Amino acid sequence: MYLSYSPLWLQWFYPTLTWHKSREENIIFLTFDDGPIPVVTPFVLNTLKKFQAKATFFCIGENIDKYPEVFSDVIESGHAVGNHTYNHLKGWNTKDNDYLDNIQKCTLHTGIRLFRPPYGRITKSQIKALKIQNPEIEIVMWDVLSGDFDQSITAEKCIENVLKNVKNGSIIVFHDSLKAFERLEKSLPIILEILTKQGYSFKTLL
Numbered sequence: 001m002y003l004s005y006s007p008l009w010l011q012w013f014y015p016t017l018t019w020h021k022s023r024e025e026n027i028i029f030l031t032f033d034d035g036p037i038p039v040v041t042p043f044v045l046n047t048l049k050k051f052q053a054k055a056t057f058f059c060i061g062e063n064i065d066k067y068p069e070v071f072s073d074v075i076e077s078g079h080a081v082g083n084h085t086y087n088h089l090k091g092w093n094t095k096d097n098d099y100l101d102n103i104q105k106c107t108l109h110t111g112i113r114l115f116r117p118p119y120g121r122i123t124k125s126q127i128k129a130l131k132i133q134n135p136e137i138e139i140v141m142w143d144v145l146s147g148d149f150d151q152s153i154t155a156e157k158c159i160e161n162v163l164k165n166v167k168n169g170s171i172i173v174f175h176d177s178l179k180a181f182e183r184l185e186k187s188l189p190i191i192l193e194i195l196t197k198q199g200y201s202f203k204t205l206l
Contacts, residue, residue: 030055032044034175035063079204146184147183
């Protein structure tokens with residue numbers, strides 16, 4: 001069970017996390033989790049290029065080690081990258097020291113400026129420890145979830161999830177993963193086309 005948006009009470013409960021950016025300008029922040037992956041990440045890069053859109057990729061360190069050429073393509077295409085742990089760990093199920101060590105291992109590739117907890121699951125003690133260890137870190141959540149990872153829904157539902165919740169400054173989550181590709185391949189071009197026509201531009205979080 002998940003929501004296609006982040007409720008205000010959750011944002012209030014975790015006030016030090018980034019849920020969205022300024023609502024003053026027609027700018028949207030596209031984010032892609034779990035890559036880099038052959039086929040899927042290149043598809044995303046090509047689609048973004050067609051719409052002159054920039055995005056932020058929250059990468060898994062293990063995937064970067066497996067597919068360094070794909071990761072290089074993300075960087076060379078002018079997109080930002082963020083840390084998504086080395087092994088896609090769920091904070092709620094991981095001891096704090098193990099969690100921080102896994103994040104640190106990923107920083108060898110991505111740095112630590114931007115971090116997104118896998119599954120959005122992170123404890124308050126982990127947040128505190130991360131900010132003490134890395135004062136410059138920005139822990140990025142979202143206010144719009146496409147649901148592309150959900151194999152029980154259609155691409156049309158992903159489109160609906162985004163379009164009904166998006167607004168100025170929204171941070172939208174997609175996944176450049178094999179699990180999400182069937183829905184992402186169909187929904188991403190349509191979403192980009194519609195939002196472009198509505199006057200939005202797409203920038204990185206850095």
